[in-house]
Amino acid sequence: MTAVGTVVSDVWTMAGREVLHWRNRPGLKVFGWLFPVMLMGMFTALLGGALGQASGGDYLAFVMPGVLTMTAFFGLDGTMAGVAAESERGVTDRFRSLPTSGLAVVGGRCAADLLDSVVALAVVAATGLVFGWRPDLTPAQALAVVGLLLLLRFAMLFAGVYLGLKAGPEGVQSVQIAVWPVLFLSSVFVDTATMPGWLAPVADANPLSATTTALRGLLGFPVGPDASWLAAHAATFAVVGPLLLLVLFVPLSTSAWRAGRR
Amino acid sequence: MPPAIAASAVHKSYPAKPALDGFDLEVPRGTVHGLLGPNGAGKTTAVKIMATLLAPDAGSVRVAGHDTVTEGAAVRARIGLVGQYAAVDEELTGRQNLVLFGRLSRLGRRDAVRRAAELLDRFGLAEAADRRAGTYSGGMRRRLDLAAALVVAPEVLFVDEPTTGLDPAGRREVWDTVRALRDGGTTVLLTTQYLEEADALADRVSMLAHGRIVAEGTPADLKADLGGDRVHLTPRDPADAARLAALARPHAAGPVETADGVVRVPLTDRATDLPRLAAALTDLPLADLSLHAPTLDDVFLHLTGDGAEALAKTNTVKEKI
Ligand SMILES: Nc1ncnc2c1ncn2[C@@H]1O[C@H](COP(=O)(O)OP(=O)(O)OP(=O)(O)O)[C@@H](O)[C@H]1O
Ligand SMILES: [Mg+2]
Numbered sequence: 001m002t003a004v005g006t007v008v009s010d011v012w013t014m015a016g017r018e019v020l021h022w023r024n025r026p027g028l029k030v031f032g033w034l035f036p037v038m039l040m041g042m043f044t045a046l047l048g049g050a051l052g053q054a055s056g057g058d059y060l061a062f063v064m065p066g067v068l069t070m071t072a073f074f075g076l077d078g079t080m081a082g083v084a085a086e087s088e089r090g091v092t093d094r095f096r097s098l099p100t101s102g103l104a105v106v107g108g109r110c111a112a113d114l115l116d117s118v119v120a121l122a123v124v125a126a127t128g129l130v131f132g133w134r135p136d137l138t139p140a141q142a143l144a145v146v147g148l149l150l151l152l153r154f155a156m157l158f159a160g161v162y163l164g165l166k167a168g169p170e171g172v173q174s175v176q177i178a179v180w181p182v183l184f185l186s187s188v189f190v191d192t193a194t195m196p197g198w199l200a201p202v203a204d205a206n207p208l209s210a211t212t213t214a215l216r217g218l219l220g221f222p223v224g225p226d227a228s229w230l231a232a233h234a235a236t237f238a239v240v241g242p243l244l245l246l247v248l249f250v251p252l253s254t255s256a257w258r259a260g261r262r
Numbered sequence: 263m264p265p266a267i268a269a270s271a272v273h274k275s276y277p278a279k280p281a282l283d284g285f286d287l288e289v290p291r292g293t294v295h296g297l298l299g300p301n302g303a304g305k306t307t308a309v310k311i312m313a314t315l316l317a318p319d320a321g322s323v324r325v326a327g328h329d330t331v332t333e334g335a336a337v338r339a340r341i342g343l344v345g346q347y348a349a350v351d352e353e354l355t356g357r358q359n360l361v362l363f364g365r366l367s368r369l370g371r372r373d374a375v376r377r378a379a380e381l382l383d384r385f386g387l388a389e390a391a392d393r394r395a396g397t398y399s400g401g402m403r404r405r406l407d408l409a410a411a412l413v414v415a416p417e418v419l420f421v422d423e424p425t426t427g428l429d430p431a432g433r434r435e436v437w438d439t440v441r442a443l444r445d446g447g448t449t450v451l452l453t454t455q456y457l458e459e460a461d462a463l464a465d466r467v468s469m470l471a472h473g474r475i476v477a478e479g480t481p482a483d484l485k486a487d488l489g490g491d492r493v494h495l496t497p498r499d500p501a502d503a504a505r506l507a508a509l510a511r512p513h514a515a516g517p518v519e520t521a522d523g524v525v526r527v528p529l530t531d532r533a534t535d536l537p538r539l540a541a542a543l544t545d546l547p548l549a550d551l552s553l554h555a556p557t558l559d560d561v562f563l564h565l566t567g568d569g570a571e572a573l574a575k576t577n578t579v580k581e582k583i
């Protein structure tokens with residue numbers, strides 16, 4: 001086998017290991033996939049009435065792009081917790097003592113995490129459809145939606161690997177708490193225009209807002225004429241934001257991974 | 263043929279302190295070598311360096327004829343590692359674990375499945391093969407751990423404290439496995455805190471203290487260096503202690519000490535000295551008699567010169583007489 005061939009085969013084997021984890025404990029995984037749906041239900045059923053009036057009627061259609069963004073963002077948590085737990089385990093040392101390529105452990109996790117998020121996004125989208133969400137999309141727009149979500153998830157992958165390697169188990173807990181304010185201080189659930197004047201720009205600068213607002217544009221919920229400059233250029237920032245995160249976290253996570261091998 | 267392991271002048275420091283400080287080791291092929299040392303001596307660090315998991319700060323290590331730093335992949339293709347803490351995936355079943363390690367060791371899918379079944383049988387895990395490893399007992403997990411290191415027969419096997427935390431039956435199983443491997447031609451480097459374990463398994467033993475080898479030899483050599491056993495005698499009447507010490511003195515290998523009503527008599531060879539001593543004491547009623555071996559810690563303190571008095575302080579581990 002060529003060198004590239006062996007790396008691919010090792011990554012495939014390690015990704016298969018993650019999938020076996022899911023199969024051995026299906027409950028855990030299914031709950032993980034249903035969690036965004038639960039939040040979605042909470043926001044549309046409980047708060048949707050009140051929030052819907054503020055955002056002009058169809059709250060489900062308004063919130064679906066946000067819920068999809070949130071689901072991609074939650075991948076951060078999964079990757080980070082997975083990497084942190086793995087680095088604590090003796091089995092990681094064994095992987096490193098095998099003639100397996102060094103990238104296989106992280107590569108396998110990344111491949112499996114992407115698959116995990118794709119399933120979670122599909123579950124959320126399907127639930128939306130069941131409850132009457134009717135996005136009106138050309139194939140090109142649909143591709144753009146999927147692309148933006150996967151780009152965000154991809155950035156979260158490297159951020160997660162870095163944080164998981166660096167933060168350790170206590171750090172993981174802090175980050176798990178910190179994701180909530182990041183999530184709520186964005187346009188995911190509400191229009192930032194309804195926030196206090198000093199807070200709205202902060203929320204608009206949140207990369208989650210950029211992705212959410214860009215998705216809304218594609219899914220028939222364009223921003224109003226009085227939108228902030230950041231919101232008006234959300235499509236650009238939805239691409240630039242994750243790319244900046246990648247520029248930051250790809251080298252950081254690679255060097256943290258190398259340091260772990262010392 | 264080069265030796266299985268050749269380490270010379272290895273140094274490794276963690277941010278806080280040095281863990282290995284001039285570590286040298288040579289292990290011939292086909293032998294079992296014991297690396298003996300107390301907590302924190304640097305055993306795990308040494309194993310990790312030899313297994314290519316850590317790079318040394320200085321010095322060189324060759325395993326199965328290859329340098330661990332510049333030819334890491336070649337070394338990894340020839341070794342097996344059983345770490346100090348069970349290194350199996352607890353979320354996978356025993357069988358899934360072994361197939362996974364087989365695949366990662368470059369076995370084809372079908373070969374990996376067949377090899378896994380063979381090993382599960384051999385290690386008495388066939389029945390539990392399709393249960394998650396997380397549900398295994400400590401002994402079963404350790405056996406799975408060993409099996410995982412043997413998926414592809416290694417030239418050199420590293421086992422870090424293989425029996426810590428196992429019950430006597432589990433310990434015996436691990437010992438039998440190590441012996442069988444040695445008989446099959448595998449070189450085994452095993453670390454342990456137990457002199458008894460090194461004695462039972464190892465052809466040669468190296469004692470590690472503060473990151474360097476302080477003594478090396480066959481188990482018999484080392485034990486002779488450690489000084490012999492000690493008998494603790496407690497007279498029924500504490501007033502008899504002085505008379506007891508006087509009676510014991512002709513049979514003692516060194517000074518007889520009395521503390522807290524207990525008379526401590528060093529012996530050269532317990533098999534011959536103990537019956538003579540006992541015969542000399544028939545007239546004096548005893549409340550207790552026990553035989554004590556110096557602990558590894560005592561030996562370690564003695565060898566590193568941290569305090570000769572530590573040797574005089576006999577330990578609390580009672581041997582069955
Ligand atoms: N990752 C680490 N960071 C900092 N110090 C470490 C690290 N690993 C080990 N040490 C220190 O290096 C020294 C040697 O540790 P090592 O684990 O090699 O000892 P050991 O002989 O295996 O001990 P034990 O019997 O407890 O397993 C110890 O003082 C330990 O505290
Ligand atoms: Mg250790």
